[in-house]
Amino acid sequence: MNWRTLLELDAACLFCQNTYKEDATWRSILGIEGASELCPACRKKLHPLQAGCAVCQHPVGADTVTCPDCKRHPEIDFIQRSLYPYDDFMQEIISTFKYRGDAVLATLFSPKLAKLAKTLGPFDLHVPIPLHHAREWERGFNQAELLGADLPLTHVLSRPEATRKKSKLTRDERHAQKTLFSVETKVDGARILLIDDIYTTGATFRSAASVLYANGARSVRGVTVARAIMRNMGEQSGK
Ligand SMILES: [Zn+2]
Ligand SMILES: [Zn+2]
Known part of the structure; x- marks a missing residue:
């Protein structure tokens, strides 16, 4: 030797x-x-997500500050950062982690997410996006919670009930479901970080942020492992 x-x-x-x-x-x-x-x-297949939209980090043109999607939602003060684009390899890793119960994979990303959080912080509350109870029970864990393992987590949000098919809801119910979350503890004046696995359209985070702001949060930011990259995002701007 x-x-x-x-x-x-x-x-x-x-x-x-x-x-x-x-x-x-x-x-x-x-x-x-x-x-x-x-x-x-x-390791070679992991490509760190480059700087992009000032709000959500989606790739944008050289002289664009905010992507069309975020321009449509100026009412919510929210900033989101991710580690990687949601490409084929990330998709494989995340689905292995999520559905095959290979929870140990979360240890790969939890220290990196804690580091990323520092670039947006400081925060008073670190909040994993909750799953519906039924789904968490089925899966045995909440991926957002495992990914946030290197941060001092507080359970602030809950998801009251599984979302029913939209067509079966009355108008009032539909209105109520626009808010996916309810707030469980006092968040008055708190700087809050949300943690999840994938940022897709931002609907989940915006819904969480708006209910947190309605309850007195001072600021809401978010981190995820992966960021979905939409094709033709620029063309949707008129919608
Ligand atoms: Zn390998
Ligand atoms: Zn954006």
Whole structure:
């Protein structure tokens, strides 16, 4: 055994499970840290999301500040940042994590989300977006909660009931369902960070933010692992 092999450890990729050589750190030698990374091949498939729309980080043209989607919702003061674009690889990782119950994958992203949160903070409350109780029970965990594991989480929001098909709702019910969430604890004057796995249209976050503001929140921001990239977003601006 030479000096070089002494400093390398066999590690298993959290996602594809292939083994690879990893340079030993004092943490791994002391056994403080297990394999908590992706193999070099998987790491190469992660592309950090570049700067984009000032509000939601969606890619925009060179001299555009706000994307058309965010321009349609100027009434809510909200800023959202994500780690990665929701591309094929992210889709695979997130669905593995979410539906196959491979909750250990969350450890990949929770430290990175905590770091990202610092760029938007400071915050008084770190709030995971809740699932409906029925769905959380089915799945056994709430992904937003696991992804926020490196932040001091507070459960502020709840989802009162599973959303019924829109066509079956009366007008009043439909109006009530525009707010997906209810607020469980005092948020008066609080700077709030919302945490979720994917930012798609922003409807979920906007709904959470508006109910938090209605309850006296001072500011609401959000972080997610992935950001969906819409094709032809610019063309929708007239809608
Ligand atoms: Zn891998
Ligand atoms: Zn935007």
